[in-house]
Amino acid sequence: MLGLLVLPGFLSLALLLQVTVVDLLRVKGVVPDLIFLLVVFYSFWRGQREGAFWGFVAGLMKDFITGSYLGLNALSTGVAGYLVGWAESRLYKESSLVVMVITFLATLVSQLVYYLLLVYLEIKVPFGVALFQVVFPSAMYNALLVPLFYRKFYRLYLKGWFRTGQP
Numbered sequence: 505m506l507g508l509l510v511l512p513g514f515l516s517l518a519l520l521l522q523v524t525v526v527d528l529l530r531v532k533g534v535v536p537d538l539i540f541l542l543v544v545f546y547s548f549w550r551g552q553r554e555g556a557f558w559g560f561v562a563g564l565m566k567d568f569i570t571g572s573y574l575g576l577n578a579l580s581t582g583v584a585g586y587l588v589g590w591a592e593s594r595l596y597k598e599s600s601l602v603v604m605v606i607t608f609l610a611t612l613v614s615q616l617v618y619y620l621l622l623v624y625l626e627i628k629v630p631f632g633v634a635l636f637q638v639v640f641p642s643a644m645y646n647a648l649l650v651p652l653f654y655r656k657f658y659r660l661y662l663k664g665w666f667r668t669g670q671p
Contacts, residue, residue, distance in 0.1 A: 510665050511546060515562050518542050523569055534641040536649050539566055540614065543585050544607050544646075545657045546666060548597060552589035559585025576621050584614035598658070604650040611643035 518538040526535050539562050547555025563581030567574050588610050596602050619634050660666065 511542075511558060514542055515539060515558075515565060519562075519565055519569055522566070531645065532641065533637065534645055536645050537611075537642065539563075540581060540584070540611065541607065541646060541649060541653060542657075543581055544588050544610050545603070545654060545661075547585040547588035548592060548595075548603060548606060549661055549666070550589065551592040552586050555585030555587075555589030555592075556582050557585070559583070573621075573625065576618055579621060580614045580617040583617050584610040587613060600651045600654050603654050604647045607650050608643045608647035611646045612639060615639040615642055 518541075522535075522538050526538060529535060543555070543559045543562050546558055550558075560578045560582035562585075563577035563579065564575070566572075566577045566581070570577075588606055591606060595606070615634075616639060619629065619631075619639070622629060
């Protein structure tokens with residue numbers, strides 16, 4: 505039962521930090537995405553279904569709080585959670601390097617899905633600008649933060665903090 509409350513609590517805390525202090529860590533207009541990191545870590549341990557679900561929920565929370573187009577973060581983060589969840593039983597979970605690469609790739613996918621949704625909504629952002637000023641820098645920033653947070657998440661997960669009673 506505790507596992508059902510822990511992830512929403514951590515997502516809420518990450519969201520609070522995201523909209524308050526994380527902006528202080530801005531580098532050339534790019535900020536790390538703590539909510540996305542948490543979704544990646546969780547999806548990597550729990551699989552596609554939970555990754556997609558919690559990615560969608562976390563993205564929706566972010567959409568509500570940030571006031572961006574409702575559903576864009578939800579869809580893009582849900583897709584990333586699903587894809588990361590695919591790696592759940594295929595890759596070595598104890599390695600921060602593996603998680604760094606997964607985080608980099610998942611951020612690329614999520615940001616590109618977000619960009620495609622913007623294009624669909626006829627919001628014009630030049631592709632080169634999006635790619636080199638947002639997508640790649642965001643992916644690098646998120647990936648570089650993995651060693652700071654993944655080991656802590658990993659230990660909490662092994663202690664049962666994020667388990668919901670389901671296999």
